[in-house]
Amino acid sequence: MSLPIARFDPRTKFALLLGVNFLLLASHSLVLEVMLFLYCEVVSLVSRRAKNAVRYLVVFLVMLLVDRLMAPQLSGMAFALVSFLALTLRKFMPCWILGKWILDTTEVSEFVAAMRKLRLPQSVVIPLSVTFRYFPTIREEWDSIRAAMKMRGIRVSLEHIMVPLIFSAVNVAEELSAAALCRGLDAPGEHTSYVEVAFGLADYLAIGVLASYGVAVAVLKGCGVL
Helix, strand or coil: CCCCCCCCCHHHHHHHHHHHHHHHHCCCCCCCHHHHHHHHHHHHCCCCCCCHHHHHHHHHHHHHHHHHHHHHHCCCHHHHHHHHHHHHHHHCCCHHHHHHHHHHHCCHHHHHHHHHHCCCCHHHHHHHHHHHHHHHHHHHHHHHHHHHHHHCCCCCCHHHHHHHHHHHHHHHHHHHHHHHHHHHCCCCCCCCCCCCCCCCHHHHHHHHHHHHHHHHHHHHHCCCCC
């Protein structure tokens, strides 16, 4: 596996996710939306997620074309439905990109170390660390269930997937909670971490660029442009 061009502190990753969400909600400008999308694409590229970046670009362009070219050709309920779906998917693309990026590039140990740097209480760190590992594990269970169904020639249906997935979800939650406790996350006293997290040049650049977006949005809204 090739190393990323730049590594980001987990605190920076979550700050970027919150910042992009805030800017998307603060303005309905298509220009800002495109700029935020390109910003997230660059973040994916410097983290060696080129294939994902290409997929996101294709989906974004398709949704943009559907919203701008196809939807106006429709009328009534069809127009409202197609326009709503295309706009919603396109609007949340930057958030999806960053969320997927965080899950793919952040180890649980890095996440826990970052949360401790923020001086969060253990009652918050433990549930968050378990939740952070929960969703990727559920995805693995989903893939395993589908592979087992395919091997046994069982047709894909809602009940054939959801029933074993629900049982797996319960077991995974219990196992991850037990694993977190076995690692001593709830032990009293000072905690140490094998992983060191710290802000670097990439973190300051990423936050600085996003902050400049925020300043530009505030100025343009104040001038009545947005």
